[in-house]
Amino acid sequence: MNWRRMWAIVVKELRQLRRDRMSLGMIIGIPLLQLVLFGYAINTDVRGIAAGIADEANTSASRALVMDMLATEVVAPVATADTPQQLMAMIRRGEISVGIVIPPDFERRRHDGRPVAQVLVDGSDTAVQAAAAQLARVPVDSATPDMRAPLRSTPPTGAISVVGFYNPERRSAVSIVPGLIGVILTMTMVLFTGIAIVRERERGNMELLIATPLTSTELMIGKVLPYIAIGLVQVSVILAVGLWLFQVPVRGGLLDVFVVAGLLIVANLALGLMISTRARSQFQAMQMTLFVFLPSILLSGFMFPFAGMPKVAQWLAEVLPLTHFVRLIRGVMLRGAGLREMWPEALALSIFIVLMMAAAILRFRKRLD
Amino acid sequence: MNAAAAEVASTRGAIRARGLRKVFGKLVAVDHVDLDVPSGQVYGFLGPNGSGKTTTIRMLCGLLTPSAGEVEVLGLRIPQQAEALRSRIGYMTQKFSLFDDLSVLENLEFIAAIQGIPRGQTGARVDELIARYGFGDRRNQLAGTMSGGWKQRLALACAVIHEPELLFLDEPTSAVDPESRREFWENLFELADAGATILVSTHLMDEAERCHRLAVLDRGRLVADGTPAELTGALAGRTLVIETDEPRRVRGTLQSLSGVLSVVQVGNTLRVLMQEAADAGRTEQRIDHALGQAGHRAQVSAVPPNLEDVFVVATRGGADERTRAA
Ligand SMILES: Nc1ncnc2c1ncn2[C@@H]1O[C@H](COP(=O)(O)OP(=O)(O)O)[C@@H](O)[C@H]1O
Ligand SMILES: [Mg+2]
Numbered sequence: 001m002n003w004r005r006m007w008a009i010v011v012k013e014l015r016q017l018r019r020d021r022m023s024l025g026m027i028i029g030i031p032l033l034q035l036v037l038f039g040y041a042i043n044t045d046v047r048g049i050a051a052g053i054a055d056e057a058n059t060s061a062s063r064a065l066v067m068d069m070l071a072t073e074v075v076a077p078v079a080t081a082d083t084p085q086q087l088m089a090m091i092r093r094g095e096i097s098v099g100i101v102i103p104p105d106f107e108r109r110r111h112d113g114r115p116v117a118q119v120l121v122d123g124s125d126t127a128v129q130a131a132a133a134q135l136a137r138v139p140v141d142s143a144t145p146d147m148r149a150p151l152r153s154t155p156p157t158g159a160i161s162v163v164g165f166y167n168p169e170r171r172s173a174v175s176i177v178p179g180l181i182g183v184i185l186t187m188t189m190v191l192f193t194g195i196a197i198v199r200e201r202e203r204g205n206m207e208l209l210i211a212t213p214l215t216s217t218e219l220m221i222g223k224v225l226p227y228i229a230i231g232l233v234q235v236s237v238i239l240a241v242g243l244w245l246f247q248v249p250v251r252g253g254l255l256d257v258f259v260v261a262g263l264l265i266v267a268n269l270a271l272g273l274m275i276s277t278r279a280r281s282q283f284q285a286m287q288m289t290l291f292v293f294l295p296s297i298l299l300s301g302f303m304f305p306f307a308g309m310p311k312v313a314q315w316l317a318e319v320l321p322l323t324h325f326v327r328l329i330r331g332v333m334l335r336g337a338g339l340r341e342m343w344p345e346a347l348a349l350s351i352f353i354v355l356m357m358a359a360a361i362l363r364f365r366k367r368l369d
Numbered sequence: 370m371n372a373a374a375a376e377v378a379s380t381r382g383a384i385r386a387r388g389l390r391k392v393f394g395k396l397v398a399v400d401h402v403d404l405d406v407p408s409g410q411v412y413g414f415l416g417p418n419g420s421g422k423t424t425t426i427r428m429l430c431g432l433l434t435p436s437a438g439e440v441e442v443l444g445l446r447i448p449q450q451a452e453a454l455r456s457r458i459g460y461m462t463q464k465f466s467l468f469d470d471l472s473v474l475e476n477l478e479f480i481a482a483i484q485g486i487p488r489g490q491t492g493a494r495v496d497e498l499i500a501r502y503g504f505g506d507r508r509n510q511l512a513g514t515m516s517g518g519w520k521q522r523l524a525l526a527c528a529v530i531h532e533p534e535l536l537f538l539d540e541p542t543s544a545v546d547p548e549s550r551r552e553f554w555e556n557l558f559e560l561a562d563a564g565a566t567i568l569v570s571t572h573l574m575d576e577a578e579r580c581h582r583l584a585v586l587d588r589g590r591l592v593a594d595g596t597p598a599e600l601t602g603a604l605a606g607r608t609l610v611i612e613t614d615e616p617r618r619v620r621g622t623l624q625s626l627s628g629v630l631s632v633v634q635v636g637n638t639l640r641v642l643m644q645e646a647a648d649a650g651r652t653e654q655r656i657d658h659a660l661g662q663a664g665h666r667a668q669v670s671a672v673p674p675n676l677e678d679v680f681v682v683a684t685r686g687g688a689d690e691r692t693r694a695a
Contacts (some may be wrong), residue, residue, distance in 0.1 A: 008482030012471065019470045019511075208466035211430055212483045213455045310646045366451075 001221075005214055010220025013196075023192070027230055031184045031238045040178050041244050050130060052087045052096040057106030065117060068099060074134050087120055097122040098132050098337065173250070176272050178244040178333040179302035182325040184238060185231055185264050186296050187289075192227050193272030194285040195365070202282060210366040221243035224269045231265035233257060248282035251336035259339060260328045263349040267321035277363040296322040324348045383408045383535050383566040384429060389438035391424050391589075400589040401684040402438070406582075411561050411582030414570035421589040422570035425465055426537050428458050428522055429568070443535055446666065456485060459528035463539040463570075467511025473504050473523055476512055477530065484531035498526045502556075518549030519565045525553070529560060536560065539567040542576065554579055572678045583676075583684050592683035597676060604674035604682060605648035609656060611639040613667035622663045628655070631681050642678050 017023055051070075055062050070077060075098050083123050087099030099120035103109065109116045123134045200206045209219065235258065242248035250257060271292065279285035281298075297303060299313055300322035306314065316322045324345045333338035339346060384406035392398040399421040406412045414422045427433040429442055431451025442448040445454050467476045499508055502522045507515070512523060521541055528536060532593045538557075538645060542550045549658070559583075561567055569580070577583050577597065584594040593600055607630075613619045616634050623632045623641060631642045643652055650671075657669040 004482050004488065008479055012468070012475075012479050015475055016470050017470065026688070068394070203469070204462060204464045204466040205468060207432065207462050207464075211432060211451070211458070211460040212480075213457065213485060214483050237684070253444065282467060366432075367434065367448075369434055 001215070002213075006218040006222045006225075009214075009219060010225045013223060014199075017230075026188060026191075027234060028237060030188055032241065034180060034184050034187075035177070035238060035241050037247070038180050039242075041257055047073050047131075048076040049074060049098050051098040052079040052081055052090050053077055053100045053305035054081040054084055054087050055085070055102045055259045056099075056104040057102045059107055059257055062102045062106045065102065066100060069135050072134060074131050074177040075353045081126065084118070084120065091120060091122050094122075096136075100135075102300060109289065118247035137187060147207065151183065153225060163295070165307070174246065174334070175330075177246060177248040178241075178329040179300070179326045181235055181238050181261060181329060182300070182301060182322045184234060185261065185325075186268055186322050188291055189227060189231055189265055189268035190275065190289045190292060191286070192262065193223055194275040194279070194289050195272075195282050196223050197273065198279045198282050198285045207368065210223075210368075216361050216364040216366065218275055220357065224266065224357075226323050227269050228262065228265055231269075232262065235261040235265075248333070250331035250333050252338060256332045256339040257329065260325065260346070263328075263346060263353070264325040265320055267349050267353045268354065270353050271321070272349045274356050274363070277360055292320075293328045296320050301326045308328060318348070319352075321349055321352050324352075380520045382406055383443060384568065385441045387439045388427060389425065389440060390419075390420075390436045391428060391433060392436045397589050399428070399435075402586075402589075402591045404584060404591065404594075406566065408566050409561060409564055410559055411567045411569060411579070412580040413577045413583030414586060415572070415574070415577040415583050415676065416570070416586030417572055418588040419588075420588055423539055424589075425586070426460075426539050427569065428569060430454070430458060430537055455533050455572070456531065459533040459536045460530070461524045461528040461538045461541055463543070465524060465544075467512050467520075467524060467527060468510060472509045472511055473499070473515075474508045476523060476527060480527040480530050482565065486531060487638070494530060498530060502516045502526045506552065517544035518546055521545050521549070521553065524558060529565075532565075534565060536565055538567065540570050540572070542571070542573070550576070555607060574680070577676050583679055587680075587684040593679060601676060602676045604646070604678050605649075606641075606652070606671070607643040607682075608672050608674045608678055609641040609643070609669055610672045611637065611641060611660070611667050611669050612637065613665060615665065619660060619665045619667055622660060622665060623656070624661055628652075633677075640672075641679075642674075642681055 028034060035097060043212075053066055057064060069075065072129075079090060079096055081090065084099070084101045087096070087101065090096045099118075101118040102116070103118070106116055119132055119135050180357075197206070200209070239248075239250065239257070243250075272289070275285055275288045279288055295316065299309065299317040300320055301317070301321065306317065306323075309317070328342055328345045328349075331342050332339065382405050384404060386402060386404040389399060389402040389404065389407070390397070396548055397551075402421075402425060404425075404486065418424050424433065428435045429440060429447065431442075431448040431454055436446050442454055443452075443457055447454065455460060468479070471479065474495065477495045478491060482488075486494055501507065501681065502525070504523070504526075507519065515523070516691070521544065525538075525541065537581060542553055545553065557567055557569065582594065582596050583600070585592050585600075597686065611619060612625075613636065616637055616639055620632050620634060620639055623629050628644045629641060630644045633640045633642075647655075653669050653671055657667075660667045660669070
């Protein structure tokens, strides 16, 4: 390991990057784009669902219940009807997504404990369905409102009591942004090094490099170092914008956040190097990156809860760096956990780094055949 | 190199290869090549595209593993001891392989560091090369924006930055105008005078003629080697030039004559290569007579053979249809 040679690679990479507008744009552009996309567009806090109301009882108590439901802002009234049948027709035509029905015997039901109201839900949109469930939590004095959706059966009320302890307002940006740091790093970092070596092979630079005393360790470490710095810049951008746009908190130590992110960055860079030693062309490298990226997004627990996945998927997920990162970063940023309490996850990432890096260095041959 | 080492190197030669062979799938790219390159000379590899020049050079540098054969370069067994060889050779690839998005200066600095030139000496060495190869006001130009001639100069400067004992140059002048080519070859002889051994591949006859020694490659086989004088000398008495107003018709007649190996048209003259050498004047008379009988008006005279003739003889036929680039 010759430090001068390794450093020469670092300087060369940075100089090339400075002149590569496309990659420079990717460093800042991808995090911003993804933050905005995930933060705003893919928003699970549904509000203002079009609703129709059929208040067949029309007593002061029933009107009060309807007002309470509307006050959640989950639904917005767009139509009134006389019968549940009319509401169902409106749902079928797509004019409304939710129908609120108060039966004529509302007052009697309030006292004998039977369901006092029905919420008809357009079950074709799961987001709407989930949001409408919030309506069931509207309290009715001396009676629990039932949530019966004739178009799609739902578990009985009372049993579902969703309490967002660390995200009481259930704002999705808060739970998404920490994991999103990992998704963005996985996407950009793997690609950076995944392409790095193939590109030089395609351009012919590699034939020159391997004919010199440069060792594969010097080359690999020299390729990784500059991108660690770039990854940390990305993390800072995401944290700053996340705080500014979505008030995403950092409850644990900021240093811990960067250490955890640093681990994921190196893990992904090492994975990229490994891909680069296997891929024959830049296109192949991108395909392989995608091949890792998709399972990472789907299985890491970033998008879907880990507990609900089949056993095989869970085992697979344990191999992916993003899985461990998502656990670590949610712990540090949202629950205020210290890195020391979560050492097994950090250890898993470290093992991944050592194995990948060693594999990449060993696989890289200073030969053309 | 100290005197003793120079002694050993010159007696052993810089490169020795026996039965060198490389197979890609079903394609035999290099086939049983025996090679002896003496130290301190400019040694040429002459051959058309696809004849195996690049593949051979790559095997000699230890970048490709030979399918068979033994290689010894600067006293090291290749590919086993290839790593030890790296710092002692310079390699200029056929395709420009420096970084297009780095400037001349940045490329030189990078290669200097990679070749292990101490930090304190890099500045002086880089400045020296910039002055020597005339980069002066181009030092901050991006390599990718330069013309072929300048790129090739930069590649040579980078290949010699660590003053290697042995230099491999793979078709260094292929993308270069004649003026730059001349300069380039002057640089090569300067380096050879300073003690370096240079192995240079080319498909150009005039370049091959300037080498101290050369090997002629064809379809992966080494078909001739020696000094240019030895190679052409062996063909003495077999080459004629015919001047005529009707070169194409005369050519047709010639090709039907026995003993004619090839006929190449150069403007209004035809260059004829005979199968066998004969006594002075005999061939000339025979051809003159035959053309007269066929009713052609033509002037036949003997000329000394050149490397193109060597190449035609070495590869036997197939060359008749080629028209030489004037
Ligand atoms: N990596 C490779 N894989 C397959 N075939 C190759 C490879 N490199 C060279 N060849 C083939 O080997 C032959 C010799 O090529 P090369 O050594 O490049 O010739 P030259 O340098 O004289 O033009 C050619 O037919 C070429 O297509
Ligand atoms: Mg070639």
